Amino acid sequence: MSGPRRIVCLTEEPTEVLYALGEQARIVGISGFTVRPPAARREKPKVSAFTSAKIDEILALKPDFVVGFSDIQADIAAALIKQGVEVWISNHRSVEGILDYVLRLGALVGVPEKAAAYAGSLRAGLDALAEQAARLPRRPKVYFEEWDEPLISGIQWVAELIRIAGGDDILPELAAEPMARNRIMADGSRVIARDPDIIFGSWCGKKFRPEKVAARPGWAGIAAVRDRQLFEIKSPIILQPGPAALTDGVAALAAHIRAWAEA
Template sequence: MKPGPQRIVCLTEETTEWLYLLGQEARIVGISGYTVRPRRAREEKPKVSAFLSAKIDKILALKPDCVFGFSDLQADIAAELIRAGVQVTVFNQRSVDEVFGVLYQVAAMVGCAEEGMRRIVAMERRLAEIRADVLLRQVDGKRRPKVFFEEWDEPHISGIRWVSELLGIAGGDDAFPELANESLGKNRIIADGAEIVRRNPDIIMGSWCGKKFRPEKVAARSGWQSVSAVKNGQLFEIKSADILQPGPAALTDGVEQMHRIVLDWMALHG
């Protein structure tokens, strides 16, 4: 038996996905109801939480020796579990470097530091390849597109830091870079949609926190017909599970999707 906690509840998806990738899924006794990666986790594990709420009694009945959470938004859940005597580890990663750091910490906690580092190095290598690919295309005269990443539609919320950083690696320039470092969604609200129109993004990527992105609704917004992304049909969904979880999904599938979208745009407009 490897050292570390043997009965883990994961309140968000990224730690569940990572433990499965490490071959440590047997340790997981409860997951978030939003979990879709890996798909089989939904069939194998009890669902005990949403994002802002959790079934405390159900979690306690599972007798976890550790609960993994994410961000200040789960502070109240964490506090209640701590008062009940449960060990809780809440990560608060926002940048790509911090995401990698958390992946290493979790791997080390379950006695898989070496395997975790092997996987981390492979992901870092692929990000470096994507970055180099973009630089080569710029040398060939391709320009980088300006991208508005919309995390929510009403009100408009721009992308969080790891999304902005991965977008940069993928070859796009965040249309609202000054907001990316704001950890809370309420601080990334763009109250006036006219400002998005003024910045005239070449591409719009949407990931509406689990709600389906509707390009036709974006294109129909008043005054948005003049936006380059709308005029050229450059509106794309990236599913929340692939980009808004600060874990393996964003570092692999999420950035790859953004990179393909950017490369297609460069081929047409570079």
């Protein structure tokens, strides 16, 4: 075995990728938020949340490589680096970034060929979905909501997956903002004005409540509310920048978009 042998994954996506590559034996610790694959929760110790981690427990695992995601985990990374641990924090925000992430992670752990094959299969799935979507008779305007208090719209890879699935995100200017704080809306006026045909909610681990959305002041006239086109997409399959979003997440979006387009 070449490359690191004792890997701690601070978020779900490296765990899912390494399992998909058949390299799960390298993983010695995972995030407590990991749900994919289910085997990981049974087999691996949970040593981190998203904004916090059990540094002493991670060090006790004697990792030779730790993988995390985003500036939000900068403090965790710094604490581990000060203890001499090698840490890689990715910060990708797009569909192409996710595919490139698979390639880079595979290369870093010494299995670039496996990673290239896996990334190729993920891309082929997206291409096939895009071809199906191109044949739909019409395209819906879509609003994706990550959080409700305050209102936070969808991130870049979600907007891109909506487009691949056959819809058009109504807030592309916000999707381009990598930080959630820059996608906060003071009120729903922009959503009301752009009148989405479908509303997707993925409230980051909290159950989406369509009736609460429909009851917001001024939202009754929105096409999606009027036609009852409000749907939950579970956050584990859409809000992590890894394989789940490119498979189950985009498939869930596409199923609802197809049903609307063909109605």
